[in-house]
Amino acid sequence: MCCREQEGDRGLDKESEPVKSAGETILSDRFKKYMLNVRRYSPHTAEAYFSDVCEFTLFLQERGKNLEAAEVSDCHAFSLQLLSTSITHRTVKRKVSSLRAFYDYLIREELVTTNPFDLIRTPRAQRHLPVFLTPEQVIALFAANAAREDKLTLRDQAILELLFASGLRAEELTGLTVDRLDILGRIVKVIGKGKRERIVPFSVSCQATLGQYLSEVRPHLIRGEDPGYVFLNFKGAKLTVRGLEMIVKEAGERAGIPGLHPHVLRHSFATFLLNRGANLREIQEYLGHVSIGTTAIYSHVSYQRLKEIYDRAFPHLDLKRKKD
Incomplete structure (x- = not known):
């Protein structure tokens, strides 16, 4: 689901919707194509990364910011919010990794100059022994x-x-x-x-x-x-x-x-x-x-x-x- 559709689900009207920045306008096409064609991610992984970026976009909008204005404090608050939910540490780690990759892409495209997720550290994912048959x-x-x-x-x-x-x-x-x-x-x-x-x-x-x-x-x-x-x-x-x-x-x-x-x-x-x-x-x-x-x-x-x-x-x- 793209960010625009998620905003519609939340009932945001045109007056309350933040102005789209250059980073936000590339979400639906260029970033996804980059992950699929350049990074060679599977469609499933690319969709998961894209969904994570949309989730962070909505989080920033609630704080009155856009993607280009995100600071380390915003990223830290986002990761803490994730950890306060029932999702696993592995999922939190993946979401932070998705966003770190996204900001690396924005730097590559010269849309931002720094990656605010570079300083964010997440808990080590819990590793469970694999289940197998005798x-x-x-x-x-x-x-x-x-x-x-x-x-x-x-x-x-x-x-x-x-x-x-x-x-x-x-x-x-x-x-x-x-x-x-x-x-x-x-x-x-x-x-x-x-x-x-x-x-x-x-x-x-x-x-x-x-x-x-x-x-x-x-x-x-x-x-x-x-x-x-x-x-x-x-x-x-x-x-x-x-x-x-x-x-x-x-x-x-x-x-x-x-x-x-x-x-x-x-x-x-x-x-x-x-x-x-x-x-x-x-x-x-x-x-x-x-x-x-x-x-x-x-x-x-x-x-x-x-x-x-x-x-x-x-x-x-x-x-x-x-x-x-």
Whole structure:
């Protein structure tokens, strides 16, 4: 939603609306295009950044200021207001990062001379250990879905197996095109965040399921012109992320795993590799992480599991010396 629409929702009339500055007039087009085409952000990320700028614009308007007049004190007050709400520290950090990037852009365009968000520090985002499935749960998930008898069973089986076998993000799987899937070579060419390409292998069992889906099910889903995407919905169109989430959630419920999300299968893929000897650099490449620090969270998962195994092997013993 653009700033003008948000102002309308707040009931601002023309007399009370602040005069638009040069920075505000570029919100809807130039900044968004810059994030998409120059910074190569995904449409989802670009929209989130744009929404954050609109939110800050409204905050400044309530203080009688525009974007070009923002000072460090305004930015600090904005971050404190965010922290006083129920949103997470991670979200606050992202919003501040969005606005810092926006003011860097305004400096680049010579619309302002300083970035008031450069001096704003937000609390470190709380890092939670990723949720993942055990091998037994993965087997149960695949078995429960395979027990279905409807015409989309094989499609959903291919989705579940590819998510676990390759660690793809939801957006990467739904955006996967047929020409980027090499069944014989068992590799998929993925366009990930920042439009960075990587090549990820998948398992032999996944190869068989995908091949069967592509030959037996997908042709019957196409309506008219082939859209080119690997996974189609029942109308023959590209499967949406929301549709994918529903498929995975329902599959999880059948297997007794409530609240299952595609990202859990991505976490399971990484944890499975790590527990079987893959190093963090290799997993980083498979997952498409820019920073090894992002991948390092899985080492904590592995350590926690090893500690649990150790504690079961060496139970606590009462080694206190008995009194005479």
